[in-house]
Amino acid sequence: MSGGILLRGGRVVDPSQKLDGVRDVLLADGQVAAVGGEGRTLDGDADTRIVDCTGLVVTPGLIDVHVHLREPGEEHKETIASGARAAAAGGFTSVCAMPNTDPPVDDPAAVGFVAAEGMRAGAARVYPVGCISEGRKGERLALIGEMVEAGAVALTDDGSPVMDSNLMRMALEYSLAFGVPVADHPEDLTLAAGGHMNEGLVSTRLGLPGKPGAAEEAHIVRDLLLAELTGGHIHLQHVSTEFGVEMIRQAKARGVRVSAEATPHHLVLTDEAVEGYRTEAKMNPPLRSAKDMAAVRAGLADGTLDVIATDHAPHHYDEKEAAFTDAPNGIVGLETALGVVLTQVVGENVIDLPTMVERMSCRPAQAWGLLGGTLAQGSVADVTVFDPEEEWTVDPSTFRSRSRNTPFGGWKLKGRTRYTIVGGRVVFAG
Amino acid sequence: MNQTASALGKDLVGLEPLSRQQIQTVLDTAEPFKEISERRIKKVPVLRGKTIVNLFFEASTRTRVSFEFAEKRLSADTVNIAAAGSSVVKGETLVDTARNLEAMRIDMVVMRHGASGAARFLADRIPSNVINAGDGWHEHPTQGLLDMLTIRDRLGRIEGLKVCVVGDIRHSRVARSNIYGLLKLGAEVAVCGPPTLMPPGIGDLGVQVLNRVEDAIQWADVLNVLRLQLERMHAGYVPSLREYNRIWGVSTARLERAPKDLLILHPGPMNRGVEIDSDVADGPHSVILNQVTNGVAVRMAVLYLLAGGQPEKAEAAKQGGEA
Numbered sequence: 045m046s047g048g049i050l051l052r053g054g055r056v057v058d059p060s061q062k063l064d065g066v067r068d069v070l071l072a073d074g075q076v077a078a079v080g081g082e083g084r085t086l087d088g089d090a091d092t093r094i095v096d097c098t099g100l101v102v103t104p105g106l107i108d109v110h111v112h113l114r115e116p117g118e119e120h121k122e123t124i125a126s127g128a129r130a131a132a133a134g135g136f137t138s139v140c141a142m143p144n145t146d147p148p149v150d151d152p153a154a155v156g157f158v159a160a161e162g163m164r165a166g167a168a169r170v171y172p173v174g175c176i177s178e179g180r181k182g183e184r185l186a187l188i189g190e191m192v193e194a195g196a197v198a199l200t201d202d203g204s205p206v207m208d209s210n211l212m213r214m215a216l217e218y219s220l221a222f223g224v225p226v227a228d229h230p231e232d233l234t235l236a237a238g239g240h241m242n243e244g245l246v247s248t249r250l251g252l253p254g255k256p257g258a259a260e261e262a263h264i265v266r267d268l269l270l271a272e273l274t275g276g277h278i279h280l281q282h283v284s285t286e287f288g289v290e291m292i293r294q295a296k297a298r299g300v301r302v303s304a305e306a307t308p309h310h311l312v313l314t315d316e317a318v319e320g321y322r323t324e325a326k327m328n329p330p331l332r333s334a335k336d337m338a339a340v341r342a343g344l345a346d347g348t349l350d351v352i353a354t355d356h357a358p359h360h361y362d363e364k365e366a367a368f369t370d371a372p373n374g375i376v377g378l379e380t381a382l383g384v385v386l387t388q389v390v391g392e393n394v395i396d397l398p399t400m401v402e403r404m405s406c407r408p409a410q411a412w413g414l415l416g417g418t419l420a421q422g423s424v425a426d427v428t429v430f431d432p433e434e435e436w437t438v439d440p441s442t443f444r445s446r447s448r449n450t451p452f453g454g455w456k457l458k459g460r461t462r463y464t465i466v467g468g469r470v471v472f473a474g
Numbered sequence: 475m476n477q478t479a480s481a482l483g484k485d486l487v488g489l490e491p492l493s494r495q496q497i498q499t500v501l502d503t504a505e506p507f508k509e510i511s512e513r514r515i516k517k518v519p520v521l522r523g524k525t526i527v528n529l530f531f532e533a534s535t536r537t538r539v540s541f542e543f544a545e546k547r548l549s550a551d552t553v554n555i556a557a558a559g560s561s562v563v564k565g566e567t568l569v570d571t572a573r574n575l576e577a578m579r580i581d582m583v584v585m586r587h588g589a590s591g592a593a594r595f596l597a598d599r600i601p602s603n604v605i606n607a608g609d610g611w612h613e614h615p616t617q618g619l620l621d622m623l624t625i626r627d628r629l630g631r632i633e634g635l636k637v638c639v640v641g642d643i644r645h646s647r648v649a650r651s652n653i654y655g656l657l658k659l660g661a662e663v664a665v666c667g668p669p670t671l672m673p674p675g676i677g678d679l680g681v682q683v684l685n686r687v688e689d690a691i692q693w694a695d696v697l698n699v700l701r702l703q704l705e706r707m708h709a710g711y712v713p714s715l716r717e718y719n720r721i722w723g724v725s726t727a728r729l730e731r732a733p734k735d736l737l738i739l740h741p742g743p744m745n746r747g748v749e750i751d752s753d754v755a756d757g758p759h760s761v762i763l764n765q766v767t768n769g770v771a772v773r774m775a776v777l778y779l780l781a782g783g784q785p786e787k788a789e790a791a792k793q794g795g796e797a
Contacts, residue, residue, distance in 0.1 A: 245675035249490070251590040251612030251650055254674065321591030365569050367589035369610070 047091035048072030054097025060418035071425040105137025105426030107408035110353035117146030122358040124161040130445035131168035132472035135461035137426035138169040144203035150175035152194035200227035216276025227279040230263035257285035280304040286339035303411040305353040323371035358447030386459030425468035485597040488613035489655040503775035521550035544773035618651030633660035641700030666690040
């Protein structure tokens with residue numbers, strides 16, 4: 045076997061074991077071989093590589109359950125390989141690739157392709173997600189069982205909601221046989237029709253057609269009702285409104301099987317960021333009001349929103365260099381998420397560092413049944429090491445992603461990935 | 475040509491970014507230009523040697539012709555590009571269109587576009603002066619300016635007047651430019667129309683929201699009546715044109731119950747018998763054609779100012795002096 049890695053003297057933050065202190069971590073044979081006691085050093089064998097982690101934070105590898113890698117079909121925006129490298133650079137050891145590619149990932153062969161390309165990239169793990177409906181058309185169930193057998197870890201028609209409520213009910217019921225979550229992009233398309241940003245004073249001033257928060261909330265409520273009805277696991281993607289957060293909070297109190305996401309951008313930006321018709325602030329769901337942002341923060345803090353997920357959505361610069369209503373939705377997030385969350389979410393005391401690790405590693409692994417999310421002895425050696433003090437300025441031209449569409453260009457952030465380790469192998473060193 | 479900075483900045487994208495003083499300057503500068511259109515030979519050399527492109531991605535007759543007359547009467551060289559028949563329909567992007575025009579070394583672009591923010595988009599990317607001739611639902615600044623000039627002509631002031639914009643506020647760039655401009659000049663502004671055609675948060679712009687046209691007529695000194703586009707009915711914002719006319723139409727019967735005479739504006743083109751009845755449109759308090767006449771003068775003033783012309787030298791410039 046290849047030599048192990050000894051991460052020496054870092055602040056080990058692993059909420060899965062309630063660890064937060066200076067310890068050594070020894071990785072060997074692709075697993076976590078040992079986590080030392082506080083103040084006691086570990087030693088590896090002769091060919092163990094010792095990495096000095098003094099002043100650094102060592103956590104179970106970060107996991108992003110919501111990324112768009114665009115392959116197959118839109119390789120000019122991103123490929124599975126470039127996305128996996130961007131993920132590694134951002135400190136993510138695992139990402140879940142949304143199936144809204146062209147063609148969509150709606151059969152076992154396509155699932156196998158994504159898994160194989162992810163493996164070949166040799167960076168972050170890439171988990172395939174399969175469509176709920178055949179062709180993402182929202183008409184009939186896709187080959188869910190066979191896709192799960194081929195490696196799909198969840199189901200979603202993301203990019204679009206499932207408008208047909210009965211189809212959503214059937215997806216939640218059918219998925220019970222396979223133990224995978226059904227993820228929904230909650231949006232009532234009839235209510236959101238024609239909208240390009242949050243409906244409110246800013247949209248009125250700019251003369252841009254808006255989408256009301258109610259369009260998202262209506263489907264959140266529907267999905268919660270269906271999850272309760274069926275006993276299925278609903279995963280609500282990129283929750284952005286106050287009422288949506290509150291409904292999920294109440295459903296959790298009732299015991300509904302629901303998990304939910306907050307994105308970094310909905311945690312730190314409001315629709316004011318659209319001022320000047322900035323297409324890099326255009327995404328779906330749109331940036332909302334300050335009140336909504338505060339509610340998303342509160343939901344993240346109290347665990348109503350289980351995970352931070354980027355909704356990494358690469359677009360070619362030509363496509364974003366357009367009038368606002370002509371530009372596509374979405375921003376890249378993999379290479380800025382950790383810095384943005386550390387600086388503006390942890391930094392503003394919305395959550396503490398262990399809670400951040402919980403939301404970006406432990407909970408995603410638990411909620412979606414993925415490897416990692418813990419440094420427990422014997423678990424997979426997926427580890428993120430970051431410097432919580434490093435100050436840096438976001439320069440999109442240096443992204444590993446093929447796309448540059450970020451609203452965070454020029455932002456000064458504090459906290460940056462130093463090592464990303466997947467299966468005991470260093471896939472990124474910064 | 476004078477190289478000092480223009481009184482308006484590089485572009486006229488909207489009235490929201492302008493100061494009260496800048497708006498006042500345009501209106502004052504329009505005054506001396508009015509007379510040119512009354513001459514037998516309607517041409518002065520103010521913009522001689524300037525090249526201007528009128529780039530219209532949406533159909534327009536009144537605004538395009540008005541700009542073209544303003545440009546020609548100031549001796550600019552002009553080219554008209556309409557979306558149909560241009561490279562735009564062949565899939566060229568707005569940014570490529572802009573760069574190609576720029577490569578031909580033009581001085582100004584007058585653009586109408588269906589997307590809100592399109593004028594700003596263009597202005598940020600080319601060094602030429604950009605004049606917004608209407609962008610989506612956002613702004614139509616020269617329409618707002620000519621509306622204000624027309625009100626000022628007739629009532630002698632803007633400050634303290636009560637102006638109500640009636641109709642489809644949600645989709646109206648004219649409404650927004652009126653609101654921004656009139657508020658800056660000290661008018662009280664209200665909007666009136668079906669609640670389905672009111673954009674959310676409009677009250678936060680500092681305007682009153684009135685649901686019934688009777689209330690608007692009781693309150694206002696001036697009504698600016700907007701065109702109700704047929705597609706709004708098809709999209710379900712209002713059940714029928716007949717009902718719209720019965721409930722929100724500006725009619726003589728309604729105006730007779732007003733405590734005072736109201737000045738009536740309409741940006742055109744009118745749907746007679748829908749938002750405005752013919753006897754109102756053609757009546758003694760209608761200034762709809764004055765608006766059209768003033769449109770040319772206001773656009774001359776904007777062109778002159780953006781070209782670096784000094785407001786106080788407008789009269790001299792007309793006589794053949796350089797701007």
